[in-house]
Amino acid sequence: MIVERAPAKINLALHVRHRRPDGYHAIETLFAFARDGDAVSVELAAASSFTITGPFAAALSTLDNLVLAAIEAFASAFGTPGPLAIGLDKNLPVASGIGGGSADAAAVLRALARLTQVSPDDPRLAACAVELGADVPACLLGRAALGTGRGEQLAPLDGLAGTPLLLVNPRVAVSTAAVFARWDGEDRGPIAEGGLLDRALSGRNDLEAPARAIAPVIGDVLAVLGSTGAPLLTRMSGSGATCFALYRDATERAHAAAAIRASHPDWWCLESALA
Ligand SMILES: C[C@@](CO)(OP(=O)(O)O)[C@H](O)COP(=O)(O)OP(=O)(O)OC[C@H]1O[C@@H](n2ccc(N)nc2=O)[C@H](O)[C@@H]1O
Ligand SMILES: Nc1ncnc2c1ncn2[C@@H]1O[C@H](COP(=O)(O)OP(=O)(O)O)[C@@H](O)[C@H]1O
Structure with missing residues:
Protein backbone atom coordinates (compact mmCIF):
# COMPACT_ATOMS: atom_id res chain seq x y z
CA MET A 1 0.00 0.00 0.00
CA ILE A 2 1.26 3.47 -0.87
CA VAL A 3 0.56 6.25 1.65
CA GLU A 4 1.05 9.93 0.78
CA ARG A 5 0.64 12.78 3.23
CA ALA A 6 -1.60 15.69 2.19
CA PRO A 7 -0.35 18.60 4.31
CA ALA A 8 -2.42 21.70 5.01
CA LYS A 9 -1.56 24.64 2.76
CA ILE A 10 -1.13 28.08 4.31
CA ASN A 11 -1.11 31.40 2.46
CA LEU A 12 1.37 33.49 4.46
CA ALA A 13 0.24 36.39 2.25
CA LEU A 14 -2.33 36.56 -0.54
CA HIS A 15 -2.55 39.58 -2.82
CA VAL A 16 -5.32 39.71 -5.39
CA ARG A 17 -4.26 41.74 -8.43
CA HIS A 18 -7.06 41.66 -11.00
CA ARG A 19 -9.86 39.57 -12.45
CA ARG A 20 -8.80 37.79 -15.63
CA PRO A 21 -10.90 37.27 -18.77
CA ASP A 22 -11.28 33.56 -17.83
CA GLY A 23 -13.05 34.57 -14.59
CA TYR A 24 -10.15 33.57 -12.35
CA HIS A 25 -8.16 36.19 -10.44
CA ALA A 26 -4.47 36.89 -10.90
CA ILE A 27 -2.91 36.45 -7.47
CA GLU A 28 0.46 36.72 -5.78
CA THR A 29 0.77 34.46 -2.80
CA LEU A 30 3.36 33.08 -0.38
CA PHE A 31 2.49 29.40 -0.13
CA ALA A 32 3.72 27.41 2.85
CA PHE A 33 2.82 23.98 4.20
CA ALA A 34 2.17 22.54 7.62
CA ARG A 35 3.76 19.33 8.84
CA ASP A 36 0.25 17.90 9.43
CA GLY A 37 -2.83 17.30 7.34
CA ASP A 38 -4.80 14.58 5.60
CA ALA A 39 -3.38 11.28 4.31
CA VAL A 40 -4.22 9.28 1.20
CA SER A 41 -3.58 5.55 0.69
CA VAL A 42 -3.68 3.74 -2.64
CA GLU A 43 -3.32 0.07 -3.60
CA LEU A 44 -4.24 -2.14 -6.52
CA ALA A 45 -7.24 -4.32 -5.59
CA ALA A 46 -9.70 -6.84 -7.04
CA ALA A 47 -12.43 -4.17 -7.09
CA SER A 48 -12.43 -0.37 -6.81
CA SER A 49 -13.31 1.15 -3.45
CA PHE A 50 -13.05 4.55 -1.74
CA THR A 51 -13.25 4.90 2.04
CA ILE A 52 -13.06 8.16 4.02
CA THR A 53 -12.14 8.09 7.71
CA GLY A 54 -11.08 10.76 10.19
CA PRO A 55 -12.74 13.62 12.09
CA PHE A 56 -14.06 15.42 8.97
CA ALA A 57 -15.11 12.34 6.96
CA ALA A 58 -18.81 13.11 7.42
CA ALA A 59 -18.45 16.46 5.59
CA LEU A 60 -17.48 14.76 2.33
CA SER A 61 -19.06 12.64 -0.39
CA THR A 62 -17.37 9.49 -1.71
CA LEU A 63 -19.09 10.08 -5.08
CA ASP A 64 -18.17 13.72 -5.76
CA ASN A 65 -14.65 14.16 -4.42
CA LEU A 66 -11.39 15.73 -5.61
CA VAL A 67 -9.71 12.38 -4.87
CA LEU A 68 -11.82 10.76 -7.61
CA ALA A 69 -11.22 13.71 -9.96
CA ALA A 70 -7.48 13.25 -9.44
CA ILE A 71 -7.69 9.52 -10.25
CA GLU A 72 -9.62 10.36 -13.43
CA ALA A 73 -7.11 13.05 -14.45
CA PHE A 74 -4.21 10.66 -13.86
CA ALA A 75 -5.92 7.87 -15.86
CA SER A 76 -6.57 10.24 -18.80
CA ALA A 77 -2.91 11.24 -18.89
CA PHE A 78 -1.20 7.91 -18.18
CA GLY A 79 -3.84 5.17 -18.65
CA THR A 80 -5.78 3.46 -15.88
CA PRO A 81 -3.59 1.66 -13.34
CA GLY A 82 -6.42 -0.91 -12.69
CA PRO A 83 -9.00 -1.20 -9.87
CA LEU A 84 -7.83 0.76 -6.82
CA ALA A 85 -8.62 0.64 -3.12
CA ILE A 86 -8.33 4.27 -2.01
CA GLY A 87 -8.36 5.56 1.54
CA LEU A 88 -8.63 9.18 2.67
CA ASP A 89 -7.94 10.13 6.29
CA LYS A 90 -9.68 13.51 6.55
CA ASN A 91 -8.18 15.54 9.37
CA LEU A 92 -8.56 19.04 7.87
CA PRO A 93 -11.82 21.00 7.96
CA VAL A 94 -13.54 21.21 4.56
CA ALA A 95 -13.86 24.49 2.58
CA SER A 96 -11.60 26.23 5.07
CA GLY A 97 -8.81 28.05 3.17
CA ILE A 98 -6.12 25.47 3.88
CA GLY A 99 -6.59 23.59 0.62
CA GLY A 100 -7.54 20.22 2.04
CA GLY A 101 -9.20 19.07 -1.17
CA SER A 102 -6.28 20.34 -3.26
CA ALA A 103 -3.79 18.63 -0.94
CA ASP A 104 -5.74 15.35 -1.25
CA ALA A 105 -5.79 15.61 -5.05
CA ALA A 106 -2.04 16.29 -5.16
CA ALA A 107 -1.38 13.37 -2.78
CA VAL A 108 -3.37 11.07 -5.10
CA LEU A 109 -1.27 12.21 -8.09
CA ARG A 110 1.94 11.54 -6.14
CA ALA A 111 0.69 8.14 -4.94
CA LEU A 112 -0.40 7.00 -8.42
CA ALA A 113 2.90 8.19 -9.89
CA ARG A 114 4.75 6.04 -7.33
CA LEU A 115 2.43 3.06 -7.96
CA THR A 116 2.99 3.18 -11.72
CA GLN A 117 6.63 4.30 -11.68
CA VAL A 118 5.87 7.66 -13.29
CA SER A 119 8.53 10.24 -12.47
CA PRO A 120 7.31 12.88 -9.96
CA ASP A 121 8.85 15.44 -12.35
CA ASP A 122 6.86 14.23 -15.39
CA PRO A 123 5.31 17.40 -16.91
CA ARG A 124 2.06 15.46 -17.53
CA LEU A 125 1.66 15.13 -13.75
CA ALA A 126 1.98 18.91 -13.39
CA ALA A 127 -0.60 19.32 -16.19
CA CYS A 128 -3.04 17.08 -14.24
CA ALA A 129 -2.53 19.33 -11.19
CA VAL A 130 -3.30 22.52 -13.15
CA GLU A 131 -6.51 20.96 -14.48
CA LEU A 132 -7.68 19.95 -10.96
CA GLY A 133 -7.62 23.42 -9.35
CA ALA A 134 -5.65 26.59 -8.77
CA ASP A 135 -4.03 25.31 -5.55
CA VAL A 136 -3.21 21.78 -6.71
CA PRO A 137 0.16 22.62 -8.40
CA ALA A 138 1.39 24.24 -5.16
CA CYS A 139 0.23 21.18 -3.20
CA LEU A 140 2.00 18.89 -5.69
CA LEU A 141 5.22 20.88 -5.15
CA GLY A 142 4.57 20.69 -1.39
CA ARG A 143 7.08 23.29 -0.28
CA ALA A 144 7.09 27.03 0.36
CA ALA A 145 6.88 29.02 -2.87
CA LEU A 146 5.82 32.32 -4.39
CA GLY A 147 2.73 31.60 -6.49
CA THR A 148 1.63 33.84 -9.36
CA GLY A 149 -0.84 33.52 -12.23
CA ARG A 150 -3.88 31.75 -10.69
CA GLY A 151 -1.37 30.37 -8.17
CA GLU A 152 0.08 27.73 -10.51
CA GLN A 153 3.33 29.53 -11.45
CA LEU A 154 5.66 28.60 -8.62
CA ALA A 155 9.07 29.83 -7.49
CA PRO A 156 10.33 27.87 -4.42
CA LEU A 157 11.32 29.86 -1.31
CA ASP A 158 13.20 28.95 1.85
CA GLY A 159 13.28 30.50 5.26
CA LEU A 160 10.66 29.43 7.81
CA ALA A 161 10.86 25.61 8.02
CA GLY A 162 10.20 24.39 11.55
CA THR A 163 8.45 27.59 12.69
C1 LIG B 1 -7.91 31.19 -2.40
C2 LIG B 1 -6.89 30.08 -2.52
C3 LIG B 1 -5.49 30.65 -2.20
O1 LIG B 1 -4.50 29.64 -2.16
O2 LIG B 1 -7.07 29.02 -1.60
P1 LIG B 1 -8.34 28.33 -0.81
O3 LIG B 1 -9.08 29.37 -0.07
O4 LIG B 1 -9.20 27.65 -1.81
O5 LIG B 1 -7.69 27.34 0.13
C4 LIG B 1 -6.83 29.55 -3.98
O6 LIG B 1 -6.49 30.59 -4.86
C5 LIG B 1 -8.04 28.84 -4.46
O7 LIG B 1 -7.62 27.67 -5.11
P2 LIG B 1 -8.63 26.42 -5.36
O8 LIG B 1 -9.41 26.14 -4.12
O9 LIG B 1 -7.80 25.32 -5.95
O10 LIG B 1 -9.56 27.07 -6.40
P3 LIG B 1 -10.35 26.44 -7.64
O11 LIG B 1 -11.06 25.21 -7.19
O12 LIG B 1 -9.47 26.39 -8.83
O13 LIG B 1 -11.40 27.62 -7.87
C6 LIG B 1 -12.56 27.81 -7.11
C7 LIG B 1 -13.16 29.14 -7.50
O14 LIG B 1 -12.40 30.20 -6.87
C8 LIG B 1 -12.25 31.30 -7.74
N1 LIG B 1 -10.81 31.55 -7.98
C9 LIG B 1 -9.87 30.64 -7.58
C10 LIG B 1 -8.53 30.91 -7.77
C11 LIG B 1 -8.15 32.14 -8.38
N2 LIG B 1 -6.88 32.45 -8.58
N3 LIG B 1 -9.12 33.02 -8.78
C12 LIG B 1 -10.44 32.74 -8.57
O15 LIG B 1 -11.29 33.56 -8.91
C13 LIG B 1 -13.01 30.97 -9.00
O16 LIG B 1 -14.31 31.50 -8.86
C14 LIG B 1 -13.08 29.45 -8.98
O17 LIG B 1 -14.21 28.97 -9.65
N1 LIG C 1 -11.19 15.47 -0.67
C1 LIG C 1 -11.78 16.66 -0.45
N2 LIG C 1 -11.45 17.39 0.63
C2 LIG C 1 -12.02 18.60 0.84
N3 LIG C 1 -12.96 19.14 0.06
C3 LIG C 1 -13.34 18.45 -1.02
C4 LIG C 1 -12.77 17.19 -1.32
N4 LIG C 1 -13.33 16.75 -2.45
C5 LIG C 1 -14.22 17.68 -2.85
N5 LIG C 1 -14.24 18.71 -2.00
C6 LIG C 1 -15.05 19.94 -2.13
O1 LIG C 1 -14.15 21.00 -2.48
C7 LIG C 1 -14.53 22.23 -1.86
C8 LIG C 1 -13.28 22.95 -1.36
O2 LIG C 1 -12.76 22.24 -0.30
P1 LIG C 1 -11.32 22.51 0.33
O3 LIG C 1 -10.26 22.11 -0.59
O4 LIG C 1 -11.32 21.91 1.70
O5 LIG C 1 -11.37 24.09 0.46
P2 LIG C 1 -10.26 25.14 0.73
O6 LIG C 1 -9.33 25.08 -0.44
O7 LIG C 1 -10.97 26.44 0.85
O8 LIG C 1 -9.61 24.74 2.01
C9 LIG C 1 -15.51 21.87 -0.75
O9 LIG C 1 -16.73 22.48 -1.05
C10 LIG C 1 -15.67 20.36 -0.79
O10 LIG C 1 -17.00 19.92 -0.74
Whole structure:
Protein backbone atom coordinates (compact mmCIF):
# COMPACT_ATOMS: atom_id res chain seq x y z
CA MET A 1 0.00 0.00 0.00
CA ILE A 2 1.26 3.47 -0.87
CA VAL A 3 0.56 6.25 1.65
CA GLU A 4 1.05 9.93 0.78
CA ARG A 5 0.64 12.78 3.23
CA ALA A 6 -1.60 15.69 2.19
CA PRO A 7 -0.35 18.60 4.31
CA ALA A 8 -2.42 21.70 5.01
CA LYS A 9 -1.56 24.64 2.76
CA ILE A 10 -1.13 28.08 4.31
CA ASN A 11 -1.11 31.40 2.46
CA LEU A 12 1.37 33.49 4.46
CA ALA A 13 0.24 36.39 2.25
CA LEU A 14 -2.33 36.56 -0.54
CA HIS A 15 -2.55 39.58 -2.82
CA VAL A 16 -5.32 39.71 -5.39
CA ARG A 17 -4.26 41.74 -8.43
CA HIS A 18 -7.06 41.66 -11.00
CA ARG A 19 -9.86 39.57 -12.45
CA ARG A 20 -8.80 37.79 -15.63
CA PRO A 21 -10.90 37.27 -18.77
CA ASP A 22 -11.28 33.56 -17.83
CA GLY A 23 -13.05 34.57 -14.59
CA TYR A 24 -10.15 33.57 -12.35
CA HIS A 25 -8.16 36.19 -10.44
CA ALA A 26 -4.47 36.89 -10.90
CA ILE A 27 -2.91 36.45 -7.47
CA GLU A 28 0.46 36.72 -5.78
CA THR A 29 0.77 34.46 -2.80
CA LEU A 30 3.36 33.08 -0.38
CA PHE A 31 2.49 29.40 -0.13
CA ALA A 32 3.72 27.41 2.85
CA PHE A 33 2.82 23.98 4.20
CA ALA A 34 2.17 22.54 7.62
CA ARG A 35 3.76 19.33 8.84
CA ASP A 36 0.25 17.90 9.43
CA GLY A 37 -2.83 17.30 7.34
CA ASP A 38 -4.80 14.58 5.60
CA ALA A 39 -3.38 11.28 4.31
CA VAL A 40 -4.22 9.28 1.20
CA SER A 41 -3.58 5.55 0.69
CA VAL A 42 -3.68 3.74 -2.64
CA GLU A 43 -3.32 0.07 -3.60
CA LEU A 44 -4.24 -2.14 -6.52
CA ALA A 45 -7.24 -4.32 -5.59
CA ALA A 46 -9.70 -6.84 -7.04
CA ALA A 47 -12.43 -4.17 -7.09
CA SER A 48 -12.43 -0.37 -6.81
CA SER A 49 -13.31 1.15 -3.45
CA PHE A 50 -13.05 4.55 -1.74
CA THR A 51 -13.25 4.90 2.04
CA ILE A 52 -13.06 8.16 4.02
CA THR A 53 -12.14 8.09 7.71
CA GLY A 54 -11.08 10.76 10.19
CA PRO A 55 -12.74 13.62 12.09
CA PHE A 56 -14.06 15.42 8.97
CA ALA A 57 -15.11 12.34 6.96
CA ALA A 58 -18.81 13.11 7.42
CA ALA A 59 -18.45 16.46 5.59
CA LEU A 60 -17.48 14.76 2.33
CA SER A 61 -19.06 12.64 -0.39
CA THR A 62 -17.37 9.49 -1.71
CA LEU A 63 -19.09 10.08 -5.08
CA ASP A 64 -18.17 13.72 -5.76
CA ASN A 65 -14.65 14.16 -4.42
CA LEU A 66 -11.39 15.73 -5.61
CA VAL A 67 -9.71 12.38 -4.87
CA LEU A 68 -11.82 10.76 -7.61
CA ALA A 69 -11.22 13.71 -9.96
CA ALA A 70 -7.48 13.25 -9.44
CA ILE A 71 -7.69 9.52 -10.25
CA GLU A 72 -9.62 10.36 -13.43
CA ALA A 73 -7.11 13.05 -14.45
CA PHE A 74 -4.21 10.66 -13.86
CA ALA A 75 -5.92 7.87 -15.86
CA SER A 76 -6.57 10.24 -18.80
CA ALA A 77 -2.91 11.24 -18.89
CA PHE A 78 -1.20 7.91 -18.18
CA GLY A 79 -3.84 5.17 -18.65
CA THR A 80 -5.78 3.46 -15.88
CA PRO A 81 -3.59 1.66 -13.34
CA GLY A 82 -6.42 -0.91 -12.69
CA PRO A 83 -9.00 -1.20 -9.87
CA LEU A 84 -7.83 0.76 -6.82
CA ALA A 85 -8.62 0.64 -3.12
CA ILE A 86 -8.33 4.27 -2.01
CA GLY A 87 -8.36 5.56 1.54
CA LEU A 88 -8.63 9.18 2.67
CA ASP A 89 -7.94 10.13 6.29
CA LYS A 90 -9.68 13.51 6.55
CA ASN A 91 -8.18 15.54 9.37
CA LEU A 92 -8.56 19.04 7.87
CA PRO A 93 -11.82 21.00 7.96
CA VAL A 94 -13.54 21.21 4.56
CA ALA A 95 -13.86 24.49 2.58
CA SER A 96 -11.60 26.23 5.07
CA GLY A 97 -8.81 28.05 3.17
CA ILE A 98 -6.12 25.47 3.88
CA GLY A 99 -6.59 23.59 0.62
CA GLY A 100 -7.54 20.22 2.04
CA GLY A 101 -9.20 19.07 -1.17
CA SER A 102 -6.28 20.34 -3.26
CA ALA A 103 -3.79 18.63 -0.94
CA ASP A 104 -5.74 15.35 -1.25
CA ALA A 105 -5.79 15.61 -5.05
CA ALA A 106 -2.04 16.29 -5.16
CA ALA A 107 -1.38 13.37 -2.78
CA VAL A 108 -3.37 11.07 -5.10
CA LEU A 109 -1.27 12.21 -8.09
CA ARG A 110 1.94 11.54 -6.14
CA ALA A 111 0.69 8.14 -4.94
CA LEU A 112 -0.40 7.00 -8.42
CA ALA A 113 2.90 8.19 -9.89
CA ARG A 114 4.75 6.04 -7.33
CA LEU A 115 2.43 3.06 -7.96
CA THR A 116 2.99 3.18 -11.72
CA GLN A 117 6.63 4.30 -11.68
CA VAL A 118 5.87 7.66 -13.29
CA SER A 119 8.53 10.24 -12.47
CA PRO A 120 7.31 12.88 -9.96
CA ASP A 121 8.85 15.44 -12.35
CA ASP A 122 6.86 14.23 -15.39
CA PRO A 123 5.31 17.40 -16.91
CA ARG A 124 2.06 15.46 -17.53
CA LEU A 125 1.66 15.13 -13.75
CA ALA A 126 1.98 18.91 -13.39
CA ALA A 127 -0.60 19.32 -16.19
CA CYS A 128 -3.04 17.08 -14.24
CA ALA A 129 -2.53 19.33 -11.19
CA VAL A 130 -3.30 22.52 -13.15
CA GLU A 131 -6.51 20.96 -14.48
CA LEU A 132 -7.68 19.95 -10.96
CA GLY A 133 -7.62 23.42 -9.35
CA ALA A 134 -5.65 26.59 -8.77
CA ASP A 135 -4.03 25.31 -5.55
CA VAL A 136 -3.21 21.78 -6.71
CA PRO A 137 0.16 22.62 -8.40
CA ALA A 138 1.39 24.24 -5.16
CA CYS A 139 0.23 21.18 -3.20
CA LEU A 140 2.00 18.89 -5.69
CA LEU A 141 5.22 20.88 -5.15
CA GLY A 142 4.57 20.69 -1.39
CA ARG A 143 7.08 23.29 -0.28
CA ALA A 144 7.09 27.03 0.36
CA ALA A 145 6.88 29.02 -2.87
CA LEU A 146 5.82 32.32 -4.39
CA GLY A 147 2.73 31.60 -6.49
CA THR A 148 1.63 33.84 -9.36
CA GLY A 149 -0.84 33.52 -12.23
CA ARG A 150 -3.88 31.75 -10.69
CA GLY A 151 -1.37 30.37 -8.17
CA GLU A 152 0.08 27.73 -10.51
CA GLN A 153 3.33 29.53 -11.45
CA LEU A 154 5.66 28.60 -8.62
CA ALA A 155 9.07 29.83 -7.49
CA PRO A 156 10.33 27.87 -4.42
CA LEU A 157 11.32 29.86 -1.31
CA ASP A 158 13.20 28.95 1.85
CA GLY A 159 13.28 30.50 5.26
CA LEU A 160 10.66 29.43 7.81
CA ALA A 161 10.86 25.61 8.02
CA GLY A 162 10.20 24.39 11.55
CA THR A 163 8.45 27.59 12.69
CA PRO A 164 5.75 26.69 15.27
CA LEU A 165 2.27 27.15 13.79
CA LEU A 166 -1.26 27.20 15.18
CA LEU A 167 -4.28 26.77 12.91
CA VAL A 168 -7.73 27.80 14.15
CA ASN A 169 -11.05 27.36 12.36
CA PRO A 170 -14.40 28.44 13.82
CA ARG A 171 -16.12 25.48 12.07
CA VAL A 172 -17.79 27.66 9.46
CA ALA A 173 -17.35 26.51 5.84
CA VAL A 174 -16.64 29.35 3.37
CA SER A 175 -16.96 29.02 -0.42
CA THR A 176 -13.81 30.14 -2.28
CA ALA A 177 -15.83 31.28 -5.32
CA ALA A 178 -18.18 33.37 -3.12
CA VAL A 179 -15.23 35.12 -1.43
CA PHE A 180 -13.47 35.97 -4.72
CA ALA A 181 -16.82 37.27 -6.07
CA ARG A 182 -16.93 39.79 -3.16
CA TRP A 183 -13.37 41.11 -3.71
CA ASP A 184 -13.61 44.90 -4.16
CA GLY A 185 -11.52 45.01 -7.36
CA GLU A 186 -8.76 47.17 -5.90
CA ASP A 187 -5.17 46.13 -6.65
CA ARG A 188 -3.25 47.07 -3.49
CA GLY A 189 0.13 46.13 -4.93
CA PRO A 190 2.58 43.26 -5.10
CA ILE A 191 4.30 41.24 -2.40
CA ALA A 192 7.60 42.89 -1.34
CA GLU A 193 11.02 41.41 -2.03
CA GLY A 194 13.19 40.07 0.81
CA GLY A 195 13.25 37.19 3.28
CA LEU A 196 10.15 35.04 3.65
CA LEU A 197 9.10 36.32 7.10
CA ASP A 198 9.63 39.98 6.12
CA ARG A 199 7.67 39.45 2.92
CA ALA A 200 4.86 37.80 4.86
CA LEU A 201 4.84 40.48 7.58
CA SER A 202 4.64 43.32 5.07
CA GLY A 203 1.99 41.46 3.05
CA ARG A 204 -1.77 41.05 3.41
CA ASN A 205 -4.60 38.69 2.74
CA ASP A 206 -6.81 40.63 0.33
CA LEU A 207 -9.55 38.02 0.77
CA GLU A 208 -9.89 38.74 4.50
CA ALA A 209 -12.42 41.58 4.13
CA PRO A 210 -14.70 39.70 1.68
CA ALA A 211 -14.48 36.52 3.77
CA ARG A 212 -15.33 38.44 6.96
CA ALA A 213 -18.37 39.92 5.21
CA ILE A 214 -19.58 36.34 4.65
CA ALA A 215 -18.41 34.89 7.98
CA PRO A 216 -17.95 37.67 10.61
CA VAL A 217 -16.67 35.11 13.15
CA ILE A 218 -13.32 35.26 11.26
CA GLY A 219 -12.81 38.66 12.95
CA ASP A 220 -13.22 36.96 16.35
CA VAL A 221 -10.68 34.26 15.44
CA LEU A 222 -8.11 36.87 14.34
CA ALA A 223 -8.71 38.96 17.46
CA VAL A 224 -8.30 35.96 19.77
CA LEU A 225 -5.15 34.72 17.96
CA GLY A 226 -3.61 38.22 17.98
CA SER A 227 -4.26 38.79 21.70
CA THR A 228 -3.10 35.36 22.94
CA GLY A 229 0.65 35.21 23.57
CA ALA A 230 3.02 37.09 21.26
CA PRO A 231 2.74 35.59 17.77
CA LEU A 232 5.21 36.63 15.05
CA LEU A 233 2.32 36.81 12.57
CA THR A 234 -1.44 36.20 12.62
CA ARG A 235 -3.48 36.09 9.44
CA MET A 236 -6.37 34.37 7.64
CA SER A 237 -5.31 31.68 5.13
CA GLY A 238 -6.70 31.50 1.58
CA SER A 239 -10.39 32.36 1.35
CA GLY A 240 -10.92 31.49 5.03
CA ALA A 241 -12.21 30.79 7.52
CA THR A 242 -9.04 29.16 8.95
CA CYS A 243 -6.61 31.63 10.51
CA PHE A 244 -3.07 30.92 11.62
CA ALA A 245 -0.40 32.23 13.93
CA LEU A 246 3.38 31.71 13.82
CA TYR A 247 5.40 31.63 17.08
CA ARG A 248 9.02 31.88 18.19
CA ASP A 249 8.88 28.57 20.04
CA ALA A 250 6.69 25.55 20.74
CA THR A 251 6.01 26.58 24.36
CA GLU A 252 4.40 29.87 23.22
CA ARG A 253 2.32 27.92 20.70
CA ALA A 254 1.22 25.41 23.36
CA HIS A 255 0.15 28.22 25.73
CA ALA A 256 -1.83 29.94 22.99
CA ALA A 257 -3.48 26.66 21.95
CA ALA A 258 -4.44 25.83 25.54
CA ALA A 259 -5.93 29.30 26.07
CA ILE A 260 -7.93 29.19 22.83
CA ARG A 261 -9.21 25.64 23.48
CA ALA A 262 -10.38 26.79 26.94
CA SER A 263 -12.10 29.97 25.73
CA HIS A 264 -13.52 28.48 22.47
CA PRO A 265 -13.92 24.72 22.94
CA ASP A 266 -16.07 24.51 19.79
CA TRP A 267 -13.32 25.85 17.47
CA TRP A 268 -10.95 23.49 15.62
CA CYS A 269 -7.38 24.09 16.73
CA LEU A 270 -4.28 22.31 15.36
CA GLU A 271 -0.77 22.68 16.76
CA SER A 272 1.76 22.12 14.00
CA ALA A 273 4.89 23.64 12.43
CA LEU A 274 5.79 24.90 8.99
CA ALA A 275 7.31 22.19 6.77
C1 LIG B 1 -7.91 31.19 -2.40
C2 LIG B 1 -6.89 30.08 -2.52
C3 LIG B 1 -5.49 30.65 -2.20
O1 LIG B 1 -4.50 29.64 -2.16
O2 LIG B 1 -7.07 29.02 -1.60
P1 LIG B 1 -8.34 28.33 -0.81
O3 LIG B 1 -9.08 29.37 -0.07
O4 LIG B 1 -9.20 27.65 -1.81
O5 LIG B 1 -7.69 27.34 0.13
C4 LIG B 1 -6.83 29.55 -3.98
O6 LIG B 1 -6.49 30.59 -4.86
C5 LIG B 1 -8.04 28.84 -4.46
O7 LIG B 1 -7.62 27.67 -5.11
P2 LIG B 1 -8.63 26.42 -5.36
O8 LIG B 1 -9.41 26.14 -4.12
O9 LIG B 1 -7.80 25.32 -5.95
O10 LIG B 1 -9.56 27.07 -6.40
P3 LIG B 1 -10.35 26.44 -7.64
O11 LIG B 1 -11.06 25.21 -7.19
O12 LIG B 1 -9.47 26.39 -8.83
O13 LIG B 1 -11.40 27.62 -7.87
C6 LIG B 1 -12.56 27.81 -7.11
C7 LIG B 1 -13.16 29.14 -7.50
O14 LIG B 1 -12.40 30.20 -6.87
C8 LIG B 1 -12.25 31.30 -7.74
N1 LIG B 1 -10.81 31.55 -7.98
C9 LIG B 1 -9.87 30.64 -7.58
C10 LIG B 1 -8.53 30.91 -7.77
C11 LIG B 1 -8.15 32.14 -8.38
N2 LIG B 1 -6.88 32.45 -8.58
N3 LIG B 1 -9.12 33.02 -8.78
C12 LIG B 1 -10.44 32.74 -8.57
O15 LIG B 1 -11.29 33.56 -8.91
C13 LIG B 1 -13.01 30.97 -9.00
O16 LIG B 1 -14.31 31.50 -8.86
C14 LIG B 1 -13.08 29.45 -8.98
O17 LIG B 1 -14.21 28.97 -9.65
N1 LIG C 1 -11.19 15.47 -0.67
C1 LIG C 1 -11.78 16.66 -0.45
N2 LIG C 1 -11.45 17.39 0.63
C2 LIG C 1 -12.02 18.60 0.84
N3 LIG C 1 -12.96 19.14 0.06
C3 LIG C 1 -13.34 18.45 -1.02
C4 LIG C 1 -12.77 17.19 -1.32
N4 LIG C 1 -13.33 16.75 -2.45
C5 LIG C 1 -14.22 17.68 -2.85
N5 LIG C 1 -14.24 18.71 -2.00
C6 LIG C 1 -15.05 19.94 -2.13
O1 LIG C 1 -14.15 21.00 -2.48
C7 LIG C 1 -14.53 22.23 -1.86
C8 LIG C 1 -13.28 22.95 -1.36
O2 LIG C 1 -12.76 22.24 -0.30
P1 LIG C 1 -11.32 22.51 0.33
O3 LIG C 1 -10.26 22.11 -0.59
O4 LIG C 1 -11.32 21.91 1.70
O5 LIG C 1 -11.37 24.09 0.46
P2 LIG C 1 -10.26 25.14 0.73
O6 LIG C 1 -9.33 25.08 -0.44
O7 LIG C 1 -10.97 26.44 0.85
O8 LIG C 1 -9.61 24.74 2.01
C9 LIG C 1 -15.51 21.87 -0.75
O9 LIG C 1 -16.73 22.48 -1.05
C10 LIG C 1 -15.67 20.36 -0.79
O10 LIG C 1 -17.00 19.92 -0.74
